[in-house]
Amino acid sequence: MSQYVRFTVDGTECMGIRGQYLVDAARENGVYIPTLCNFPGVKPKGGCRICTVRVNGKLMTACTTPVAENMSVENEVKDINELRKSIIELLFIEGNHFCPACEKSGNCELQALAYRFRIMVPRFPYQFPVRKVDATHPRIIKEQNRCILCKRCIRAITDENGRSIFAYRRRSARVEVVVDPKLGKQLTEELAQKAMDVCPVGSIIVKEKGFQIPIGARKYDTMPIGSDIENMQVKKI
Amino acid sequence: MKTGVQKIVEKYGKDKTRLMDILIDVQSEFGFIPREITVQIADDLGMSEVDVDQTISFYHFFSQRPTGKYHIFLNNSAVAYMMGRKEVADTFTKELGINFNEVTPDGLVGLFETSCIGMNDQEPAAIINNRIFTKLTPFRAKEIVRDIKEGKDIDDMIVADYGDGENRSDLIKSVVTNNIRKIGPILERNHKPGQAIEKISKMTPEQVIDEVKRSNIRGRGGAGFPTGMKWEFCRNAPGEKKYIFCNADEGEPGTFKDRVVLTERARLLFEGMVIAGYAVGATEGILYIRHEYKYLQTYLESILKAARDVNYLGKNILGKKGFNFDIRIQFGAGAYVCGEESALIESAEGKRGEPRDRPPFPVEKGYLDMPTVVNNVETLCAVVKVILNGGEWYKSFGTTESTGTKLLSISGDCKFPGVYEVEWGFSINDILDMVGAHNEEVQAVQVGGPSGAIIASNEFNRILGYEDLATGGSLIIIGKNRDILTDIVLNFTEFFIEESCGSCSTCRIIPTLLKNKLVKILNARGVKQDIDDMVEWGKILKASRCGLGQTAANPILSSIKNFRPLYEEKIQKNKVFDSGFDMNAAVKESCEVTGRVPNI
């Protein structure tokens, strides 16, 4: 069996490595599939559903689906993009996202996706949930108002014994990501920074930091998210 | 307390994949799981506190605060309401002087809501200290509260006669009745346990799989995947160990057939698990049962022990070298989503019951990452008969597409609620006749529970089968006097809101938005756009990971499709926009606080 597989995205021929996840394989072919809960080097979980594509006629999350020979993928099609747009809108109305007052504004992936999808206002009513800010840990603030429950921190950050520092708590709409009371206090400077970097939004903030990059120079001020992939020179295998 | 917890943790070999069992034992010993115990369990298992907490806080029957010496969990399913649940609930709150989700100040009684407990044929029903109380009335509720206040033992509070069949046995002693209304080849009484095990011991595993394939039997949980194929996939999947799971987590409101099978045909079920184990090459079976059926635990354990005694379970079964198989029972702790096979596996591993991404499928990578078959209770029972009588025999029942028989759980507005074993291919009209529901008095039938569809009389000629109305077997009959939108659709939508695992953005958020829209329409503030929005928003759920999420809008979508006039008569005809904003309600609080009369 060859190590490589051929697949198509919106009719364009692509090559990937067998077993590689679709988002990664597509990226190497210069195809951007929007993601949010996915993070390089972290086990995918398929939670946000934004990377939904249609594979051989079936809705699948591209971050969890391995490429296979002759896979036919629909990505930039109207109904799929509309679905993604509505999911991004859902995440906005689910929490309290006051972008003007957020340290992550301009570098926030949720916001960047909203820009890319040209969201001027969500179609859903704002829920204005009552949520807390957990500032009990010496190095970080866990801002629950902004948490989109993507599980990136849960999956990416554990202590040296593999124990969780961040975890889900409860279920349904009441679910939240909490910080371990003991391990949160012991968080090293390095892990604290990593946690903030892993968080796609401004829900994990390293204390006494923020607003370091001026408006205009931030990550998504002038370049839409995904444009780096789309503008990439693709090496043909 | 400390040593008590330690003992429990050690009982399960300090194995963190057995966290569910540890927590169930702790909950039952201490009545709740206080924080210091959580920390202790975490330390003993080498986990962090939040690792343990995430599992505890996921399940309905684990509590982190005291639940009272007596804890009453009153079922809040739609059928419970149809049978008088509201009056019973009101009596409890009045007599106890507390609301739901509260505990009396003296710590004696806690009162809680709970999703369908599998007693739809004898509602209103409640679970009190793991015992089932059925057919409650306001009078019974008063009696129960009086007995509680007198400090009676829970067993002494059962004043009615015990139910029928094994419900009367010393090991169950429950008032639950089986309500078996129709017996077919699966439920028939003359089965001799062990016959099929003897038969397969002379067959090769491949022959067993072939026979099952020949029967064309498909999974009885609802999805309908061919059983023989599933076994074959698992048999061929690489893995040093393989597992057979029996899914007895029937949480779909309106389903209760597994309860009856577990009570009356447990030996048949266990035999089916042994057959599956032999066919697949698994040595361990796990029967995952919903917590609501915990009252059957002692009885089921005794049957397993008896089977071990006669070597139907254990090592070298019936003297056949290398034919090893044993079964353990894993209880859930209250989560509908655990009925989804990969969530069930996660739960059995001691984690939150969150469905996994697929691929890989459980047959490749399941329990502890090993190839795993998850079969429905009914499927495993049917397989025994397939082995005994042959696949061809089995095909003589039902239709070409849907072979064999189906156990139906029928409840609602009919004379004879209960379990019926019928061949596939019966029409809804036939069923209505059978259960004593007059067609002209029936407004709708909910097929397949909340995740299924609500259909009107113009579709009562449709037949039950994978080719037409596929169903896990729940049929709820809804009479003419019911308000479908309030009694059924709203109730089911609330059910989905409560039971979402919370992992997918779609299923975590949309059902609440749909409910708010529905309530707006019920409050006469709806416009046509609201109906259109519900249809569009409901579609987004199709992008969810599991069946729960994908079907969470079905109560609303299928009722809009089949009962659209019910919505249209409630919306405002002369308006295209109404935000639903209510000035009087919006200024009420501030006027009260500042002490002024609203002037609007």
Next chain:
Amino acid sequence: MSKPIVATTSLAGCFGCHMSVLDIDDRILELIELVEFNKSPIDDIKKFSKKCDIGLIEGGCCNSENIHVLKDFRENCRILVSVGECAIMGGLPAMRNGIAIQECLEEAYVNGPTVVSNEEVIFPNDPELPMLLDRVYPCHEIVKIDYFLPGCPPRADLIWEALVALVTGDEMKLPYEVVKFD
């Protein structure tokens, strides 16, 4: 041909969005050529004297007065535009959503750092005063809004591009850089 008529208002906002309108610099002279202003703090016209084509709304609704003004705008303007984060999603004022009114008032009139003394705990309750709403509402959750211009404040270029497009009937060309939530 008469010029299109524009009205503007600031509800629960900070007037930052109005400042951003003025921030179009010398294009303001073009704007005056292009449109006529009616009810607006810019020209200090207090009441609608005629039906308008475009209403620009800054700020969300935090009190009963905001609701009345917004409904008045909806009745008198053919097109309503939510301008800025507060109009679109409540903005900073909406950070009080979820906090009890009692607590909000105590913070303002009893415990606030600028309160000299209010030992009797008196909250303003003159019947002339607007009544606080239970929470801050985005404008489109009160009346139908036709267009949304996000930003805090929306970039002057965004307001300009959108306004010109609405007035001329041309398609709105909104470059990536100008549509921002902050």
